[in-house]
Amino acid sequence: AQTVTQSQPEMSVQEAETVTLSCTYDTSESNYYLFWYKQPPSRQMILVIRQEAYKQQNATENRFSVNFQKAAKSFSLKISDSQLGDTAMYFCAFSSGNTGKLIFGQGTTLQVKP
Amino acid sequence: DTAVSQTPKYLVTQMGNDKSIKCEQNLGHDTMYWYKQDSKKFLKIMFSYNNKELIINETVPNRFSPKSPDKAHLNLHINSLELGDSAVYFCASSQTTGYGDTIYFGEGSWLTVV
Numbered sequence: 001a002q003t004v005t006q007s008q009p010e011m012s013v014q015e016a017e018t019v020t021l022s023c024t025y026d027t028s029e030s031n032y033y034l035f036w037y038k039q040p041p042s043r044q045m046i047l048v049i050r051q052e053a054y055k056q057q058n059a060t061e062n063r064f065s066v067n068f069q070k071a072a073k074s075f076s077l078k079i080s081d082s083q084l085g086d087t088a089m090y091f092c093a094f095s096s097g098n099t100g101k102l103i104f105g106q107g108t109t110l111q112v113k114p
Numbered sequence: 115d116t117a118v119s120q121t122p123k124y125l126v127t128q129m130g131n132d133k134s135i136k137c138e139q140n141l142g143h144d145t146m147y148w149y150k151q152d153s154k155k156f157l158k159i160m161f162s163y164n165n166k167e168l169i170i171n172e173t174v175p176n177r178f179s180p181k182s183p184d185k186a187h188l189n190l191h192i193n194s195l196e197l198g199d200s201a202v203y204f205c206a207s208s209q210t211t212g213y214g215d216t217i218y219f220g221e222g223s224w225l226t227v228v
Contacts, residue, residue, distance in 0.1 A: 044221050
């Protein structure tokens with residue numbers, strides 16, 4: 001069974017600085033996708049970034065980038081130039097197969113301080 | 115226009131009651147889901163439907179019954195509500211059941227059972 005683990009329940013960062021959120025996963029699948037979702041206080045789940053396992057190049061979306069280490073089964077999220085609006089809970093998620101099912105980690109609450 | 119909309123957003127009800135949460139998506143997607151976020155913010159899939167056909171039933175109690183009248187709608191009916199059913203329920207959709215498809219979430223329905 002696939003599992004996703006986020007070992008940092010809470011993190012904080014000063015505005016304009018860089019922060020990295022950790023995620024590890026376990027699977028025997030060879031192809032899959034990994035995602036980071038953001039959940040601000042409004043509760044809306046917002047896709048931040050996605051990575052296909054077959055792609056060696058790390059995904060980047062503006063200030064958000066990932067460090068995907070397939071052999072280590074690690075998928076960390078780096079947020080550069082942190083902004084107050086980045087304050088939210090961040091979930092790492094895994095998907096494989098043909099059901100569309102997302103398996104989520106426990107989440108990391110990120111506080112960006114002014 | 116909201117892509118995935120669910121009603122009601124907030125629901126407070128007594129133990130033993132029956133309640134429904136409605137969901138509609140206007141993205142033209144084939145697949146819809148219900149996810150549950152518990153008090154510890156842990157997110158887990160409950161059901162998924164593809165073109166009105168049940169794909170995933172993640173060992174959810176029989177008191178929970180999803181219904182998909184068409185592929186744009188997926189409703190969740192809960193019988194004999196229990197205190198443990200208190201949670202945020204998210205409806206979501208994706209183009210297909212493919213593991214790379216982005217899943218779009220609604221804003222959530224916050225159910226409190228007293």
